[in-house]
Amino acid sequence: MASTAASIFNLKDTSLLHTQGFIDGQWVDAKEGAKISVTNPATTEEIGQVPEMGIAETKEAIEAASKAFKTWSKTTAKHRHDILMKFFALMKEHEDDLARIITLENGKPLADAKGENTYSASYLEWFAEEAVRTYGEVIPSAMSNLRNIVVKQPIGVVSILTPWNFPSAMITRKLGAALAAGCTAVIKPPAETPFSCLALVELANRAGIPPGVINVVTTNANIQEVGKELCVNPLVKKVSFTGSTGVAKLLYGYASSTLKKVSIEAGGNAPFIVFDDADIDAAVEGAIACKFRGSGQTCVCANRIYVQSSVYAEFASRLAERVAAFKVGDGLDSETTHGPLIHERAIAKVEHHVEDAISRGAQIIHGGKRLSRTGSFFAPTILSDVPADAVINFEETFGPVAALTKFETEEEVLKLANDTPFGLAGYFFSRDVGRVWRVAEALEVGMVGTNTGLLSQAVIPFGGIKESGLGREGSKYGVEDYMNIKFIAFGGL
Numbered sequence: 001m002a003s004t005a006a007s008i009f010n011l012k013d014t015s016l017l018h019t020q021g022f023i024d025g026q027w028v029d030a031k032e033g034a035k036i037s038v039t040n041p042a043t044t045e046e047i048g049q050v051p052e053m054g055i056a057e058t059k060e061a062i063e064a065a066s067k068a069f070k071t072w073s074k075t076t077a078k079h080r081h082d083i084l085m086k087f088f089a090l091m092k093e094h095e096d097d098l099a100r101i102i103t104l105e106n107g108k109p110l111a112d113a114k115g116e117n118t119y120s121a122s123y124l125e126w127f128a129e130e131a132v133r134t135y136g137e138v139i140p141s142a143m144s145n146l147r148n149i150v151v152k153q154p155i156g157v158v159s160i161l162t163p164w165n166f167p168s169a170m171i172t173r174k175l176g177a178a179l180a181a182g183c184t185a186v187i188k189p190p191a192e193t194p195f196s197c198l199a200l201v202e203l204a205n206r207a208g209i210p211p212g213v214i215n216v217v218t219t220n221a222n223i224q225e226v227g228k229e230l231c232v233n234p235l236v237k238k239v240s241f242t243g244s245t246g247v248a249k250l251l252y253g254y255a256s257s258t259l260k261k262v263s264i265e266a267g268g269n270a271p272f273i274v275f276d277d278a279d280i281d282a283a284v285e286g287a288i289a290c291k292f293r294g295s296g297q298t299c300v301c302a303n304r305i306y307v308q309s310s311v312y313a314e315f316a317s318r319l320a321e322r323v324a325a326f327k328v329g330d331g332l333d334s335e336t337t338h339g340p341l342i343h344e345r346a347i348a349k350v351e352h353h354v355e356d357a358i359s360r361g362a363q364i365i366h367g368g369k370r371l372s373r374t375g376s377f378f379a380p381t382i383l384s385d386v387p388a389d390a391v392i393n394f395e396e397t398f399g400p401v402a403a404l405t406k407f408e409t410e411e412e413v414l415k416l417a418n419d420t421p422f423g424l425a426g427y428f429f430s431r432d433v434g435r436v437w438r439v440a441e442a443l444e445v446g447m448v449g450t451n452t453g454l455l456s457q458a459v460i461p462f463g464g465i466k467e468s469g470l471g472r473e474g475s476k477y478g479v480e481d482y483m484n485i486k487f488i489a490f491g492g493l
Contacts (some may be wrong), residue, residue, distance in 0.1 A: 025211025068212025154182030156237030263471030288451030
């Protein structure tokens with residue numbers, strides 16, 4: 001099967017393709033020999049298989065990480081910096097192959113996959129630089145014979161659980177911070193997109209990361225028991241998860257059994273607001289960027305689009321014109337602008353949201369149905385006059401559907417925007433400086449895009465509030481989430 005997979009991926013460097021898990025520096029199969037089939041969502045064809053691992057392999061991986069932590073945590077920050085920079089350089093060197101892997105298992109257009117690789121690698125570069133800046137502190141003492149010192153130390157073994165929508169970047173955003181801090185890791189990549197993770201591990205080995213520092217457990221059928229073990233095992237000191245709010249709550253409950261430190265980036269329901277004083281062309285481009293990137297399969301996608309009544313028709317018309325020019329297809333086709341959804345379950349959810357909105361009075365401006373071709377394709381869709389009680393306003397669609405709703409006043413739209421238990425990201429377009437400050441401060445989210453539809457960068461604190469999660473990834477705050485603060489009182493001076 002490995003040789004078949006190699007011919008399908010057709011990589012320049014075939015050694016980047018691995019079909020085994022990785023524990024304590026060794027590529028390994030599942031003890032019981034079971035396999036997971038991985039398919040290309042654009043063709044529904046199998047592109048390879050990886051091991052169906054379980055509790056036994058997970059415990060081995062955790063134990064290997066715990067053993068490796070004893071030495072990795074003692075390395076200097078400069079040493080970790082140098083290895084991460086080698087890792088970064090290798091990602092840049094192999095960007096074409098890494099992008100091809102992403103496209104084949106995720107479906108996104110090759111240009112987007114190359115963009116993800118650049119974004120993914122940027123986290124290694126950023127956290128390499130942050131590794132040498134994990135400063136401590138001296139606190140002035142009220143007693144002349146006492147000195148108060150604060151130091152930061154790596155937290156220990158970290159469980160990393162990631163989604164399929166950014167199969168590379170969601171790993172490096174967590175792993176880069178963990179390695180920079182001096183932590184070791186066990187990664188559970190998604191069953192839909194394991195090959196990107198395994199390719200990253202190959203490059204990490206080449207960069208000089210020692211055995212046991214990074215471990216990978218692949219699973220699908222055993223996902224619940226493996227996820228639980230990654231949270232309850234006492235050797236694990238931190239859990240970092242990106243995925244749905246429902247799963248986040250489950251894992252958070254497991255991790256509470258030993259009061260582990262937890263970072264969670266869960267579901268979103270981002271509002272996108274266009275005020276009547278906005279630059280409409282810029283607002284349309286912003287909506288294209290944050291609604292349809294990845295065919296709507298990103299956690300910070302605009303899910304509810306509110307447009308002030310006086311510019312509603314103009315915005316809808318211009319948006320429809322842009323969306324009509326999209327080329328939906330296989331991500332390996334150079335003309336493709338938007339790829340497939342990840343699987344049939346994703347198609348079913350999008351269909352449900354569209355049908356529900358129409359049943360409640362919404363109108364289809366463009367698209368509205370799955371495409372009659374092989375693969376998980378749904379037409380980029382624009383709905384107008386979406387009522388407040390439509391399901392799409394309460395659930396994250398995770399698909400290429402722009403749901404437009406008209407509003408009259410700033411007060412009204414802020415109430416609509418904040419009427420959700422989620423609070424990951426929010427966007428709005430306005431050229432009124434007073435309104436910009438008011439709305440940015442009033443939106444109940446962790447991140448705000450003002451006159452832009454793009455947020456994600458390695459340098460910014462990525463994360464949400466309310467039921468969208470806790471903790472931050474990226475930025476200087478990201479590495480701090482993988483460290484303990486220790487106070488030392490030096491007396492007898």
